[in-house]
Amino acid sequence: MPLLHVENVTRSFGSTRALSGANFSIERGEIVALMGANGAGKSTLVKILSGVLSADGGAIRLNGRPFSPKTPSEAAKAGVVTVHQSTDLVGAAGLTVADALLLHRFAERGTPFFVSRASVRREARAMLDTAGFSLPLDRDFGDLSAADRQLAAIARALSNKAELLILDEPTASLSAEESRRLFDILLSLRARGLAILYISHRTADLEAIADQALVMRGGRIVGSFSRPIDFPSAIEMMIGRRLEAARADARPATGPAIFEMRAMRLLPTSRPFDLTLHEGEVVAITGVLGAGKSRLLSAIFGVGGFAGGEMRLDGRPYRPRSPADAIAGGVAMAAEDRHRSSLMPAAWPGNSLAATISLPHLAKWYPRGLLFGGRERREAEKAISRLGIKATGALASVWTLSGGNQQKAVIARWEAEPSRLLLLDEPFQGVDVGARHDIIQAIRARTDRATLIATSDPEEAYEVADRILTIDRHTLRPVAADFASSSALQGISA
Known part of the structure; x- marks a missing residue:
């Protein structure tokens, strides 16, 4: 039985059909790349899985049970945690990095009214150690670079007891070394049985870690590729045409x-x-x-x-x-x-x-x-x-x-x-x-x-x-x- 099974899921916005019957499965201990041109339906699908949107039709099953979260919190409690490309909701200027890492904990029922600064720093440090990242806990979150904000978002997501981790362009703002560290963490999580749905436009990322690539176009899964992934064919299927030569002829600097x-x-x-x-x-x-x-x-x-x-x-x-x-x-x-x-x-x-x-x-x-x-x-x-x-x-x-x-x-x-x-x-x-x-x-x-x-x-x-x-x-x-x-x-x- 797969961890996640998506069957004929649809979603429309007015007359615009964003999902037209998406079908796929994800196994435990598997990293699945989701490829698709902008507008193919990836974001809509992720929002449905993470509880931001509801599906118009179809069925989703997690661990064999119906899965239709109404909020991101409900999805996370069920074991599906999403890290979005934009990190604006992770923290804000005026919060320390430690505060931002624990922001979701402060809103939980049962959290003490008074929380010591030392306990916040201690729990935030443990969270970063688990993720394998190093961030300045006392720095203002608003002063962090885009890369460090992304690392904070991933660290916070990994602190949840997730069964399925959804990552949307996680390396877009990371250096090569930070990306390699992230890949090591993801591979270790996969070895422990975590399933990962990885969305990226960087084929080098997908080639490094993906076990399978799903290709979306027009709101449907139109292709599936197992490792070793044939990326030229996957990209051609993704954009619906033959892949043109990428390198334009260089122009000599003859102008003024x-x-x-x-x-x-x-x-x-x-x-x-x-x-x-x-x-x-x-x-x-x-x-x-x-x-x-x-x-x-x-x-x-x-x-x-x-x-x-x-x-x-x-x-x-x-x-x-x-x-x-x-x-x-x-x-x-x-x-x-x-x-x-x-x-x-x-x-x-x-x-x-x-x-x-x-x-x-x-x-x-x-x-x-x-x-x-x-x-x-x-x-x-x-x-x-x-x-x-x-x-x-x-x-x-x-x-x-x-x-x-x-x-x-x-x-x-x-x-x-x-x-x-x-x-x-x-x-x-x-x-x-x-x-x-x-x-x-x-x-x-x-x-x-x-x-x-x-x-x-x-x-x-x-x-x-x-x-x-x-x-x-x-x-x-x-x-x-x-x-x-x-x-x-x-x-x-x-």
């Missing part, structure tokens, strides 16, 4: 110089470096977590600053004091965590696709302060067509879109107005192969600007860039001037 950095130092102790970006050029920076990728892009955008050096934009001195200065100068940026930096909260006005695109351009589009929705809707409709955004319309909430379509909306924001330099920090995080292809095509189609991309995945860098640099100890260095193959990137993220 748009952005120049001379003797730049990110930190007082780091070595200086030079960088020149040319019109029409796409340059990627890759390296391990903490090497300085995000810090570099943020400093160019007017956040954080440099320890030394000079910058020039179109031949003129460039030293922004704020993001507003950068935008006024023709520099745009999409930051790493779109949920925290680029999307309005779901409960706030202005969370539509149209408003998301228009937000940084309001002063320019409506100089007299009177807002008219016509231009917003037109720009959103252009974006839907140009980037292939799957949405019901320009006024659809971005929170109803899949992760890949949310990222397309963020890219569309900076496509709506001309810019000379576009900065993209981890633009493919949580984005499937099909959506990534659409975003790469849009990035490379613009030859009137330079684009600088930070990514922790060397293969993503190889797919999108004309030129690739690595960053180590906050200093840039070139990988190669010309790429004949991706072999030059081996080991960059190790």
